[in-house]
Amino acid sequence: MRNRQSVFAKYLPPIWLRFLIIILLILGIFFRFAYLDRKVYWHDEAYTSLRISGYTKTEFVQQVFNGRVFAVGDIQKYQQPNSDKGLINTINSLAVEDAQHPPLYYVMLRLWMQFFGNSVATTRSLSAIISLLAFPCIYWLCLELFQSPITAWISVALLTVSPFHVLYAQEAREFGLWVVTTLLGSAALLRAIRLGSKQLWGIYAVTVALGLYTFLFSGLLAIAHGIYVFAIERFRFTKSVKAYLIATSVGFLAFVPWILTVINSLSEIDRTTTSAQTRQSLSILVSNWIKNISYLFGDFWRYELYFPDLNLPILRWGRFLIPLILILVVYSFLFIYSHAGKRVWFFVFILSGVPALALILSDLIIGGKLSLRPRYVIPCYLGIQLAVAYLLAAQIISSKLITRKFWQLVMVVIISIGVVSCTISSQAETWWNKGSHANPQIARSINQANHPLLISSNYSLNIGDLMSLIHLLDEKVQMQLVIEPSIPNIPDSFSNLFLYNPSKIFRSELEKKYKLVDVFQYSRLWRLEQKSS
Template identity: 85%
Template sequence: MINKQSLIAKYFPPIGLQFLIIILLILGIFFRFAYLDRKVYWHDEAYTSLRTSGYTKTEFVHQVFSGRVFAVGDIQKYQQPNSEKGLIDTVNSLAMEDAQHPPLYYVMVRLWMQLFGNSVATTRSLSAIISLIAFPCIYWLCLELFQSPITAWISVALLAVSPFNVLYAQEARQSSLWIVTTLLGSAVLLRAIRLGSKQLWGIYAVTVALGLYTFLFSILIAIAHGIYVFAVESFRFTKTVKAYLIATIIGFLAFAPWILIVINSLSEIERTTASTQARQSVSALVSGWISNISYLFADFWRYEPFFPDLNLPVLRWGRFLIPLLLILVIYSFLFLYRQAGTRVWLFVFLLSGVPALALILPDLIIGGKISLRARYVIPCYVGIQLAVPYLLSAQISSSKLIARKFWQLVMVVVISSGLISCVVSSQAETWWNKSSHANPQIARIINKANNPLLISSNYSLNIGDIMSLINLLDHQVKMQLVIEPSLPNIPDSFSEVFFYNPSKELRYELEKKYKLVEVFQYSRLWRLEQKSS
């Protein structure tokens, strides 16, 4: 009969570490749900609300950018479920204009908003709840991969206070769901390989389909999994390889309807993703990759643009952690390669390497910056969040006292950096992962104005930024939106008239009749005043 104490020792870390992990889990859950509505509901999140409402961007522009004056509250239907559009319209909106985003998450958000409301906090809470599923998933994956409960528990602790994971847990986008499907699919795959159960391969087929319906780049995860299966089976057509191929084919067949939509929408996808094709220098790319990796563990030194009045040099000094964190990550992979079995390190290397190389190489060869968008490289970061706990769990259990104390200190620094980052960013109105940074300040200026009118056009990224701004403006604020090069016919009944991010051409035309006073930096907000005769 198995001794109860030995069973506890086998599956649970020492008491002190257990207490630390429980505290970190509680804090991690708190940071995921605290101040959900504080940060700006930015450009991409606003499009989430547009899609879930069932309207297309074309309909929104046609009906709203008409030159007529309306109150902000009059266009809330384009940001929430309503009786005019149903669930099928949500899917159609994506299929027609945004096919690079499969519908699973958007359907979930639509149903969530219908049940619990459409406030910013409510909408984001679905992502926060989904993010909690990542804890048992990464624990299970570590058990399957390393057969080490202490590694599994440390991975949970680091995930709990990872600034990267907390930020994306609080965003109304599919990033949290993609993290979960990546972890879950990987854990199921390893267990299916180990046990060879038909039921497990069936479940793996479901995770493949779920991943694809969450984000198109899940194709890269399936490729990494496929290379791994073939490699561990010595590139022979074994029973395991056959089971993997059948499960993957079933998963892709389930996704076939959306694949056809994507194929028919390639020109639209290329147009809407054109901003990612701007060529970057190699130094800019490398700098961005390193920064993004560091954000897995700390980002508190990024506070200055978002807290301009806060003078805390000790936080700015945190940027010196970046090279140290990079060294930690590189050494973690080297340690994994040297100490773990081939099946272990190969899985982590492929999970990180295949998606990363698939995005990095085109950016280097053809030109672009898609690899700089951290949310697109999530599987790579999942691999890092497996390698680092493996290193730390092995080293804090070292028989050498000096080595053990050193790595305990490293773990304390990493965890503390994550906690400090979560505390600092939780108080900010915006952070590095969001655009629309200026909208909170711009909204305060307009809301304080006496009888204001806000004018804008469809120039550049204004459509998404205007949808973002709508969530911050008082409902009685009046707006007038036009399609360039049309000029607005501005009524005389408003005390203050503002123009949001006009193009140079439109600004030139307006200056023939009005005096434009820059109210907010970077030409984001101008006040229109009558020229003195």
């Protein structure tokens, strides 16, 4: 085993692989920055912009959902930095209403938008730039973990065209930053363990704090790191264990101000996450876990949902790749367990297992679907990619020609699946990681109308979806929003009246005076027509 590892560590990527990686890096950068404003700026991203504006949701509803008629341009100040609210207001908006999302990314984005503008492309470009840091971070992590340049380069190659990572690199949320802090923290931990330097443990402490200020579930990553350190030190109180405990404590102490904010906001967090607590059957959970894992490598077979007029039967066969991808992932974990040293395979297992298992147990015991949201289990998916990279790196340099050729083919197929997936999804207005799917079509219908008025309420998820819609509507469009059960007093001066996603009660009240006509099927949009007297 030791001799095999020594040879593996010294093996550099062959010329053809280096050339391929350069091409993939170019493609990866292109996919992250191309068509940044094409996909719908959806519900969650709209809430990002609300926080950036410095307004709270309560303020937004009070000032806009009051039955008055507003032009879309008048409401846009709630979706961009403005002179009325500053950086402190952005932090306060999160602290008061959305403490489960720590402020680091939002502060960075606020400053970014103040300097470079507030278009959708500009807003998302910060995430795209941050995502590029994941390339050197995963390379460094692989060098620390595997001591293998070829594994490091293959890990970079897989990351460049992973549909999952490309999609979140183009989203105005903190998850691209979380990928970077996860990789950086893991690499810093391994190097600190190996060299034992106080400076390196200090760097690890900083990464703990950065991770926590990026996303709360970084606490699960710190726990996974702790289990790893204790296990490799055989549960003895060694210098590495002491250093880990001190560094982690420092990181958590730096996060204490926001921990107190979270504690003070527990009731608000519980209220906003109620929708995620519906109990799911085991079969639904398992099938979605498998599907989500497949998105790491490909998702082009979902094109029919977003390109209904595109008839490419060959792409439909892609769904049969899902079980094959699952087999590859399972085999990669078996392979790394049987061929790598304990320090290597145990780290990959812990990185993948602890964060995912915590959410899975929560869903199974308490009920919910946290584990079904891929963005919440990013450390798990990074562990999967490390395992697959190790398998491919080991096999494409096998001494057996047939083994080497087979796994080179597998690697090319995996990369090709990713390239095809990124190419197709880059042309879509929405994709599986988005909500507010119908908004682009809804906006086109409203924008094409003469002198339109859009009427809606605070029902269900309307607040976020309407903020999303603001980014697509022409400034000529007027909006009249109310808090249910209030019914608006609709002016007679508009040529076209539209109703967006009303509750049954709201709709029935309007039907007393108006005839409701579906604009298009399943759109949640109706046209109001005056009933003849």
